[in-house]
Amino acid sequence: MTQNDKPEGKAGIGKWLAVSLAANLFLAGIVAGTFLVGPPFRGGPPPRPxxxxxxxxxxxxxxxxxxxxxxxxxxxxxxxxxxxxxxxxxxxxxxxxxxxxxxxxxxxxxxxxxxxxxxxxxxxxxxxxxxxxxxxxxxxxxxxxxxxxxxx
CATH class of the missing domain: 1.10.287 (Helix Hairpins)
Structure with missing residues (x-):
């Protein structure tokens, strides 16, 4: 086993858990916002006739x-x-x-x-x-x- 193959230990796992938690919260916010408020603002005025x-x-x-x-x-x-x-x-x-x-x-x-x-x-x-x-x-x-x- 080389130096690069060593597991990072508890500190390394904690970093990945924090990143995963942040990503999941971000996605949950998008989903909840879409259901509660509607689709994201697309910008600009409504189209003219x-x-x-x-x-x-x-x-x-x-x-x-x-x-x-x-x-x-x-x-x-x-x-x-x-x-x-x-x-x-x-x-x-x-x-x-x-x-x-x-x-x-x-x-x-x-x-x-x-x-x-x-x-x-x-x-x-x-x-x-x-x-x-x-x-x-x-x-x-x-x-x-x-x-x-x-x-x-």
Missing amino acids: PMQMMVMEASGKLSPEGLQKLQDFADEFEDNFRKTLASMDSQRESIRVALLREPFDAAEFSRALDDMHVHFTQSRTQINQRFSDVVSSLSPADRKRLATVRFP
């Missing part, structure tokens, strides 16, 4: 008038989209009822899903038409600059 991100990217590229039209549409879009999602509650309830019905009626369930899809698609079509109207009202130069902006 997609249309607002487009407006931010268009800022400095479009004329002030064009940017204002885009901002007005983004505000309108976010408002309408929230209302659309809220109005879909009746469709969600129809889906829930169809899922709980005994005996299960696959046709009723399929109709409920289709109704939700139609409602959402109609709303999206209206939003797209409004956006088209806004873009049509922009100057040719603003439309060219808007083409360089990422769409949501």
Whole structure:
């Protein structure tokens, strides 16, 4: 046995026990904190709505008038989209009822899903038409600059 192979004795074991205890307490604190408080803070503000991100990217590229039209549409879009999602509650309830019905009626369930899809698609079509109207009202130069902006 060489000098390096000798056990460190009671003092060496004590060091390793202290390190192990510290590591275990650290991990226990992370686990307890996650359960009691929630996941660790990820930093930064919550993400902006997609249309607002487009407006931010268009800022400095479009004329002030064009940017204002885009901002007005983004505000309108976010408002309408929230209302659309809220109005879909009746469709969600129809889906829930169809899922709980005994005996299960696959046709009723399929109709409920289709109704939700139609409602959402109609709303999206209206939003797209409004956006088209806004873009049509922009100057040719603003439309060219808007083409360089990422769409949501």
